[in-house]
Amino acid sequence: SPAKSYEFIETAEPRPGVGQITLNRPKALNALSTPLITELNQALAAYDAAPEIRAIVLTGSQKAFAAGADIKEMAPLTFSKAYTTSFIESWSAFTTSVKKPIIAAVSGHALGGGCELALMCDILYCTENANFGQPEIKLGTIPGAGGSQRLTRAIGKSRAMELILTGKNFSGKEAVEWGVAARAFGSWEELIEGSLKTAEAIAAHSKVAVMAAKEVVNKSQDLPLRDGVEYERRVFHSLFGSEDQKIGMKAFAEKKKAEWTDK
Numbered sequence: 001s002p003a004k005s006y007e008f009i010e011t012a013e014p015r016p017g018v019g020q021i022t023l024n025r026p027k028a029l030n031a032l033s034t035p036l037i038t039e040l041n042q043a044l045a046a047y048d049a050a051p052e053i054r055a056i057v058l059t060g061s062q063k064a065f066a067a068g069a070d071i072k073e074m075a076p077l078t079f080s081k082a083y084t085t086s087f088i089e090s091w092s093a094f095t096t097s098v099k100k101p102i103i104a105a106v107s108g109h110a111l112g113g114g115c116e117l118a119l120m121c122d123i124l125y126c127t128e129n130a131n132f133g134q135p136e137i138k139l140g141t142i143p144g145a146g147g148s149q150r151l152t153r154a155i156g157k158s159r160a161m162e163l164i165l166t167g168k169n170f171s172g173k174e175a176v177e178w179g180v181a182a183r184a185f186g187s188w189e190e191l192i193e194g195s196l197k198t199a200e201a202i203a204a205h206s207k208v209a210v211m212a213a214k215e216v217v218n219k220s221q222d223l224p225l226r227d228g229v230e231y232e233r234r235v236f237h238s239l240f241g242s243e244d245q246k247i248g249m250k251a252f253a254e255k256k257k258a259e260w261t262d263k
């Protein structure tokens with residue numbers, strides 16, 4: 001069972017097939033310390049391995065998704081320590097290792113590493129007044145967990161340059177207008193309900209197909225178009241080897257609801 005007790009996060013299974021991870025370090029506005037990130041990676045790996053979980057929602061509090069990497073932890077860090085311990089590298093490990101879809105539900109601050117963490121997720125939902133930003137320049141440094149790459153891919157070079165060079169924040173409403181977020185909700189309650197509903201909708205589909213779909217969409221971020229299309233076709237062909245493809249297409253022909261076997 002994925003149930004385990006953590007210090008800096010909470011886990012719950014609020015809907016069938018849905019695992020919810022809540023960042024819970026309220027005194028530091030969910031600043032992402034190494035112990036917190038370690039727990040987050042453990043919880044994500046546990047849900048990925050749990051057969052009954054089919055989609056994951058990652059959230060923080062109403063006030064803060066995460067106010068960034070832990071500045072107090074980073075302040076004394078040296079180049080040689082950061083370099084030799086590959087500081088931050090493990091943060092994004094889940095983007096390649098976790099196969100189940102992760103929905104980020106962002107309310108309040110998502111700054112620096114918090115913004116980067118949200119960008120690592122598969123679907124980003126937020127509240128209209130969520131507060132996104134890459135303020136690292138104001139601390140004398142730069143984004144270090146993929147912000148310069150993922151944000152630039154999401155919103156284009158000129159806007160990303162403006163944000164990263166000035167450290168200016170942007171709202172949840174802007175995040176949707178610019179394509180960073182899929183949807184912005186009017187309130188925290190609507191954000192959580194909307195995120196769980198989408199997770200439930202995903203959880204109702206064939207697990208094999210859902211994981212394959214996540215894999216091929218994410219390939220689009222790494223591969224040139226032609227290679228990506230070819231990759232997609234290979235995976236598409238391989239799904240003719242799944243039981244669920246037969247079940248899904250037979251159910252359509254018979255006007256019945258598909259009962260997935262996840263095989």
Ligand code: CO8
Nearest residue numbers: 027028029031067068069070071072111112113135144145
């Ligand atoms: N790190 C450590 N502690 C933090 C952080 C943080 N990022 N953010 C807030 N806190 C702490 C505060 O120090 C304060 O603690 P204390 O009560 O002990 O003084 C507590 O949280 C509450 O914060 P505030 O009193 O400041 O709350 P406000 O509501 O007044 O302000 C803000 C909220 C605007 C979010 C403000 O806290 C702030 O500006 N925080 C820093 C935001 C920031 O610069 N983030 C970027 C960090 S750098 C970064 O992420 C680099 C990424 C590089 C790699 C990342 C890997 C993922």
